[in-house]
Amino acid sequence: MNLIAAALTDKGLHRDNNEDxxxxxxxxxxxxxxxxxxxxxDGMGGHLGGECASxxxxxxxxxxxxxxxxxKDPRATVKLNQKSIPGQPPAGPETQKSDVTKLLDDVREAIxxxxxxxxxxxxxxxxxxxxxxxxxxxxxxxxTRIVVANVGDSRAYLLRDQQxxxxxxxxxLVAMMxxxxxIQPEEVYTHSQRNVIYRSLGQKSQVDIDTFDQTLQPxxxxxxCSDGLWEMVQDNHRITELIVTAPDPAEACRNLVQAANANxxxxxIGVVVVYAAE
Numbered sequence: 001m002n003l004i005a006a007a008l009t010d011k012g013l014h015r016d017n018n019e020d021x022x023x024x025x026x027x028x029x030x031x032x033x034x035x036x037x038x039x040x041x042d043g044m045g046g047h048l049g050g051e052c053a054s055x056x057x058x059x060x061x062x063x064x065x066x067x068x069x070x071x072k073d074p075r076a077t078v079k080l081n082q083k084s085i086p087g088q089p090p091a092g093p094e095t096q097k098s099d100v101t102k103l104l105d106d107v108r109e110a111i112x113x114x115x116x117x118x119x120x121x122x123x124x125x126x127x128x129x130x131x132x133x134x135x136x137x138x139x140x141x142x143x144t145r146i147v148v149a150n151v152g153d154s155r156a157y158l159l160r161d162q163q164x165x166x167x168x169x170x171x172x173l174v175a176m177m178x179x180x181x182x183i184q185p186e187e188v189y190t191h192s193q194r195n196v197i198y199r200s201l202g203q204k205s206q207v208d209i210d211t212f213d214q215t216l217q218p219x220x221x222x223x224x225c226s227d228g229l230w231e232m233v234q235d236n237h238r239i240t241e242l243i244v245t246a247p248d249p250a251e252a253c254r255n256l257v258q259a260a261n262a263n264x265x266x267x268x269i270g271v272v273v274v275y276a277a278e
Contacts, residue, residue: 001218002028003036003141005274006250010257012228013265019043019050019134020226020270023058027069033143035068037061038272040154042135042226044200049122049132053202056121057114057134064110065140103147104211107140111149111201111209118202133202137168137224139274141216148212152200154270155230158214159221159243164236167212171199189231221249222274225256228267232260249273 007022023039041057043050114136122132135152148156150168153175158165169175173196174188188194199208216222221243233239233256242259246252252273260269 001034001144001216002277003034003274004249004277005036005038005272006248006253007038007040007270007272008250008253008257009271010261010265010269012268013261015268017051018268019054020228020268021051021054021058022224022270022272023062024272024274025062025069026274034141036141036146036274037065037068037138038141038222038224038274039136039138040224040226040270040272041137042152042154042228042268042270043132044134045122045132045202050134052121052125053118053132053134056117057136057201060114060117061110061136061138064113065106068106068140068142100145100147100213103140103142103145104213107138107147107149107211108209111136111138111151112207115151115201115207116205119205122202133200135197135200135226139222139224141274144216146214146216146222148214149209151207151209152197154224154226156212157223157225157239159223159240160217160219162240162244164223164240167214169210170197171210172197189234194231195227216276218276218278220276221252222272222276223256224272226268226270228265228269229256229260229271232263232266232269243273249275 003026005024007024009020011018021041025037027035041054043054135154137150137154139148153170153172156168174191177183242255243252
């Protein structure tokens with residue numbers, strides 16, 4: 001299974017600058033497992049704080065996960081989920097479990113390091129970035145296995161058989177209020193405190209990270225996006241249509257951004273679309 005991916009940002013119709021940053025990187029080797037890294041960050045903080053926070057977060061995660069794409073030592077090629085290794089018995093359930101655990105641990109460590117980098121940057125540049133912070137939603141794919149992680153209210157969705165399902169969980173005040181049945185789900189889009197989030201990178205020395213383990217199937221799509229998209233395009237059927245009718249992920253990203261702007265474009269827009277091809 002090969003992965004095809006694209007990423008796109010837009011400042012929207014009402015913002016002077018763009019604090020969203022995105023990343024899509026795929027390695028489809030002729031032999032071995034496909035590897036993919038996908039990230040959406042929505043920065044916050046005045047005077048370049050948000051732009052810097054989101055950019056530094058992405059660069060840090062890229063650096064932390066780089067060995068999966070190009071091992072420093074050729075003998076250390078990643079062999080996660082490999083059915084067999086010469087001289088060793090086939091991997092069993094315990095090995096498979098440890099493989100997933102390693103992926104989860106590496107993803108958490110990458111985001112933890114990104115939090116440290118953003119926090120230190122804001123401390124060392126108080127005039128420019130004293131209040132710098134960013135959400136992060138990332139997905140790391142290895143073969144058919146994919147690990148999703150998020151901090152904040154940028155989202156990850158899985159689109160399978162024309163059904164769009166949110167994988168990530170929003171760390172926002174309104175999402176918490178929905179969970180506690182204080183408001184209805186549709187009020188998330190109009191509530192006066194809908195932009196209040198209680199988790200982000202760069203705010204505390206330690207950060208809580210949600211992770212989700214998924215398995216990709218041929219024909220699946222993965223979409224990561226900032227709130228500038230999901231708040232503007234609220235109909236899951238419309239999102240599904242914009243993705244599946246596009247000839248490729250790049251066109252799907254353009255369609256989604258155009259739809260968000262057509263519905264008001266109130267915020268920066270960041271989106272990544274990934275297609276699992278046979």
